[in-house]
Amino acid sequence: MNETNKYAEKAMKYDMLANYYKYSDPEKHVMYYQKHLYAMQNWMHSMQFQSARMPQTQLEPGMSKVRVIHASPDAPAVDIYVNGKLTLQNVKFKQISDYLQLPAGQYRIDLYAAGTTNRPVLTDMYMLLPGITYTIAAAGNLSALRLIPFVDRTFVAAGESSVKFIHLSPDAPAVDVAVKNGDILFKNVPFLEATKNVKVEPGRVDLEVRIAGTDNVVLTVPKVQFKADTAYTIFAVGFANGTPPLEALIAIG
Incomplete structure (x- = not known):
C-alpha cells in the first residue's frame, strides 16, 4: 500500500473511532481525534509530495x-x-x-x-x-x-493491469488466492481484510481460492479477463458452509 492510501485509511479509521467514543468515553474520543488530525497532516504532506508523479x-x-x-x-x-x-x-x-x-x-x-x-x-x-x-x-x-x-487504487501504468482481493465471506477462514498451477497472488487473507494491488499480466487466467497455507481449493474462478490499463477488485462473498454459497465477484476499480 502506498503512503497516500495508508494515511487516508488511518485518517478515516480514527475519525470513525473518535465519533464512536464521542459521548461514551471522552478520553478515547480526544485520543482518536488527535490521531485523526496527525494522519490527516501526514496524508496532506504525502499528497503534496506525490502530486507531481501520480496519474491525474x-x-x-x-x-x-x-x-x-x-x-x-x-x-x-x-x-x-x-x-x-x-x-x-x-x-x-x-x-x-x-x-x-x-x-x-x-x-x-x-x-x-x-x-x-x-x-x-x-x-x-x-x-x-x-x-x-x-x-x-x-x-x-x-x-x-x-x-x-x-x-x-484505481490507476495503473499504461499497458498494465492490477488486482486486489477483499475477503467478505463471514464464515470462511483465511485464504490464499492463486493462479491455477501458478503463483500465489495473495496469502493468508482473513475476513474483512483487503490486500494491496498487485500487477498482473493482461489476459485470461484461471484463479483458485484456497484455505490459507494448504492446497485445499474452496472456490474456483475460471477465465478471469484482465484488460490493460485497468485495476480490478475481487470480492469473496457468500457462505463457505451454507446458502448462498461462496463465490467471487469481480469489479473494475
Missing part, C-alpha cells in the same frame, strides 16, 4: 468517489441514505453500485430494509478525503452487520 485522477478538486457493495449473505435488500437523502435503492446481496462522486467531508450513511424508513438497519459516519476513491462494504451476518470502508 478523474476527480474534480475537493471531490471523492465512493461505491457500495452489499456483501451480507443473510441481509435483505436495503435502501441507502446519505445525509438523510435516498441515494441507492433496493440494493440486493452481491450488488455493487457505480461510483458516486461526492464533495469530500463527513457523511452519515443509513441502511434501511428496502421500502422502509421507520428504523435503520445500520447507521454509521464516514470522513471522505479529497482525491480518494472508496468502496464501502455492508459485510458480515445480519446480526453483526457492519459498514467497512476500503481505499481503492
